[in-house]
Structure formats: C-alpha cells, structure tokens
Amino acid sequence: MNERVLMSRDGPKQRIFAQLAEIAAALGHPHRLEILELIAQGERCVEDLAAVTGLSLANASRHLQVLRRARLAEPRRDGKRMLYSLVSETDVIALLASLGRVGERNVAEIGRVMDAYFRARDAMEPVARTALLERLREGHTTLLDVRPADEFALGHLPGAVNIPLDRLDTILAGLPPDHAVIAYCRGPYCILSFEAVARLRSCGVEAYRLEDGYPEWRAAGLPVEG
Structure with a gap:
C-alpha cells in the first residue's frame, strides 16, 4: 500500500503537474502579466519594460527571471542590452486569452471592472478579425494603431496608421x-x-475597436508589417 502511494506521488502525472504549477505560479502576479502583454508586442529590453510598468530595474529583472524559469519568456543579448521575447508565442498568447475568459466568466470583480470601465466606453460588439479583413478589402476603412510609436515599429497590422492616443x-x-x-x-x-473609440465618437466619427490586439492578430497567423 505504501509503495503504491509513493509511486503515485512520484509518478509522471505528478511530475508534470509540478511543472505546470510552476507556470501557473509565474502567471500569479499582475506585474508579470503586464510584462507578458508588453513583450507580446515584440522584443523589449529590461530598461524599457521597467520604464513602461513603473517598476525599478531590479524588480523588472526579478519578474523576468521568474518568467524565464517558467519558460514563458526568453532573453537574447544585443550588445550590452538584454532583450526579452515570448517563448512559443502563439501558445502563451492563447494561455493568457484563456485566463482572461475564465476570469471574466467566474470572477465577479472582473465583471464589475469590465462594466464600469470598458463597457461604459464601448458597449458595442467589437469588430472580429475576419470582419476587419473584409472591411479592408472593400476600402472605406481607416485602421488606427493607438499604441506608442516604438511598439508600432516592432510590428503592426498591414496598412495601419500609428496615432498614439495623445495625438x-x-x-x-x-x-x-x-x-x-x-x-x-x-x-x-x-x-x-x-479611449480612442470613445474620443472619436464624441467628435462625430464612426469608430469601432478590434476584438483584441496586435499579439492576437499575429498569433492567428494573419499578415503583419514591420
């Protein structure tokens, strides 16, 4: 009996679960989720990630090391800089999307935030990727990338115009x-x-938002530029 219990504790399933638990633990911090969102836009150096997230350089580095150990992010040296990108980009983006869906469905506080902030600014159905492709083929659509210019330079949807929100x-x-x-x-x-759609509509412009963002578009295998 004891031998069977020992085998169960040390079996292949338990070893796999232990590694999956490390991935789950790496996801278990809001700063690390934000860092994953940022490096999903393209390779980013530690200094840039610290500046955008408001973290100290030391804290940003520590969070990146956790993501690296969990095989969610990987570094590449470029001279004196260390650049980070996603590992298995499509799978990591899908994992984050699944986490979001579970949270929206099961966590009441997420629903309250979605209602109070996001849906208050845009209660309309977002434009799906397939619908956007069709609209672009037909013309009469201006595609607006409202991310910062450095993220736009890393990659963007074909034909998009980069106008950051403050401009x-x-x-x-x-x-x-x-x-x-x-x-x-x-x-x-x-x-x-x-925010962009709300501001454009307040000025009388017919405006909509894409259902997700640049990383999800790229992970779906759709064309990008940059």
Missing part, C-alpha cells in the same frame, strides 16, 4: 468623411483602443 485630435480633420475608423492596441484589456 488623436491631430488627425480628425484629415479623416476621409466616408471612412469608418477601426482602432486597435495591445490586447483585450488595453485601455487605449477603448
């Missing part, structure tokens, strides 16, 4: 009157596209 007012006069605007940003919980 949005500068393009209003130049928008073709017969064009709808579709905005996208870093992902489903990035506030930038919600």
Whole structure:
C-alpha cells in the first residue's frame, strides 16, 4: 500500500503537474502579466519594460527571471542590452486569452471592472478579425494603431496608421468623411483602443475597436508589417 502511494506521488502525472504549477505560479502576479502583454508586442529590453510598468530595474529583472524559469519568456543579448521575447508565442498568447475568459466568466470583480470601465466606453460588439479583413478589402476603412510609436515599429497590422492616443485630435480633420475608423492596441484589456473609440465618437466619427490586439492578430497567423 505504501509503495503504491509513493509511486503515485512520484509518478509522471505528478511530475508534470509540478511543472505546470510552476507556470501557473509565474502567471500569479499582475506585474508579470503586464510584462507578458508588453513583450507580446515584440522584443523589449529590461530598461524599457521597467520604464513602461513603473517598476525599478531590479524588480523588472526579478519578474523576468521568474518568467524565464517558467519558460514563458526568453532573453537574447544585443550588445550590452538584454532583450526579452515570448517563448512559443502563439501558445502563451492563447494561455493568457484563456485566463482572461475564465476570469471574466467566474470572477465577479472582473465583471464589475469590465462594466464600469470598458463597457461604459464601448458597449458595442467589437469588430472580429475576419470582419476587419473584409472591411479592408472593400476600402472605406481607416485602421488606427493607438499604441506608442516604438511598439508600432516592432510590428503592426498591414496598412495601419500609428496615432498614439495623445495625438488623436491631430488627425480628425484629415479623416476621409466616408471612412469608418477601426482602432486597435495591445490586447483585450488595453485601455487605449477603448479611449480612442470613445474620443472619436464624441467628435462625430464612426469608430469601432478590434476584438483584441496586435499579439492576437499575429498569433492567428494573419499578415503583419514591420
């Protein structure tokens, strides 16, 4: 009996579960989830990640080491800089998307935040990727990337125009009157596209947001530029 219990504790299933638990633990911090969202846009150095997240360089490095041990992120040396990117990008993005769906379905506080912030700014159905492709083929659509310029340079949807949120007012006069605007940003919980759509609509522009962001588009195997 004891031998069977020992085999069960040290069996292949338990060893696999132990490694999966390490991945789950790596996901168990909001700063690390934010870092994963950022490096999903493209390779980022530690200094940039620290600046964007508001973390100290030491804290950002510690979080990256946890993600590295869990095989969620990997470094590449570029001169004196260490650049990080996702490991198995498509799988990690799918994992984060699944985590979000479970949270939205099962955690009441997430639902309250979605209602109070996101849906309050845009209660309309977002534009699906397939629908966006069709709209772009037909024309009469302006595709707006509202991420910072450095993230746009790392990669973006074909034909997108990069106008960060703080410069949005500068393009209003130049928008073709017969064009709808579709905005996208870093992902489903990035506030930038919600804010952009709300601001454009307040100025009388027909505006929508993409259902998710650049990483999900790329992970779906759709074309990108940059």
